[in-house]
Amino acid sequence: MNDSSPTNLTLGLTADQVLTTTRAVRRRLDLTRPVPRELIQEAVAIATQAPTGRNQQQWDFVFVDDPATKVEMANLWRAGLAHGSPDEHHGLPLPTRGSFASAEWGRIRGSLGHLIEHLHEVPVLMIPVVRVATRAELGTVHGQAHNWGSVLPATWSFMLAARERGLGTCWTIGHLAYEREMADLLGLPFDTTVQVALIPVAYTIGIDFKPAPRVDAKNFVHWNGW
Template sequence: MNSSSPAHQTLGLSADEVLTTTRAVRKRLDLTRPVPRELIQEAVKVATQAPTGRNQQQWDFIFIDDPETKAKAADIWRAGLMAGAPDEHSSAPMPTRMSFASSEWGRIRGSLGHLVQHLHEVPVLMIPVVRVARRAEFNSTRGQAHNWGSVIPATWSFMLAARERGLGTAWTVAHLTYEREMADLLGIPFNNTVQVALTPIAYTIGTDFKPAPRADDRNFSHWNHW
């Protein structure tokens, strides 16, 4: 293992290994081992180097490690999960390369159920936020692309850096159904910020994650036209 700082160590993975084995971790989150704030800050430092439009760096990470606040945040997340996503109520088929009848989806559903039961026990929760002049910026495709294109790369960089430090994360969005309620809980200014996700952060039980089943990479590439 290579030392990343005098206090903490990294797994010593290659760039490709980090990129192909950073999984959405739910069942293998260690709920009993505290995560030092200093270790999280190391991952934040890596995330600051992510691409950001016009170098505006208009994103923030809110970390929650107070037990009472975590419990309330987890309740908001569960309420959003129960409410369902807007597209779940549409008659249009959801575009996907994975069959919802597959064993892989069954495993995902099972691990999500585990997270539902234990989210409040995860050592740290993180909510990425992008700052905007006004929320109406998201009314246009360009405005969305500009803002998502800043905060999402930073969040993914954080998750990759966390993986290298033995930490597990998972991208979830259920609480966004009740974004305002989460903003009120955490004191986030609602009118000029947009929350992006909620991710649990914990040491993983084991570090031997592997590439996940994916469609043939040639199916993703289009040359010169659709």
């Protein structure tokens, strides 16, 4: 693909390939190639088909491609990482289920370090939000399940659709320690919207992503009880 490619050009992956090769892309985000808004809109159209509580689609995606705003967003995100954990892990806890070889975990930390340095250069930054009557809705398990169960499937569907269109994404939450400041920056009504993540969106450098190492699926299955 090149910059003149039609926006409806896709990679032709199967559903299983999209589901198993949509990776958290950090190092391989193309910082030099603009992402057409039309391509973003195509992926959003796919996301609207995700299941959502009471079929209300009470979520919104805020996309930012303005360079000055991205700089401020990236600064809040970095401050959030430092607020959470200033150590060399950049706020990432060590894995508690399964095991990573030290080289594998070092690679993840290294790729996060790359994103820390370059987040403001990513062509598009996306913040998914869920709309609530009041933030008190999230004070119960039912309220959380209803709201997260609406915005998260839509966001993941967007990320899958982005993959099929040659775009890379990565779920990050570092800025949420400064959610109010981010709301002020973007003009979000803080009392009636809740931010979920900050997701970089860019063309990927190469498209040859593969399934990642995972714990055997049998370890996640329970029949008729725990």
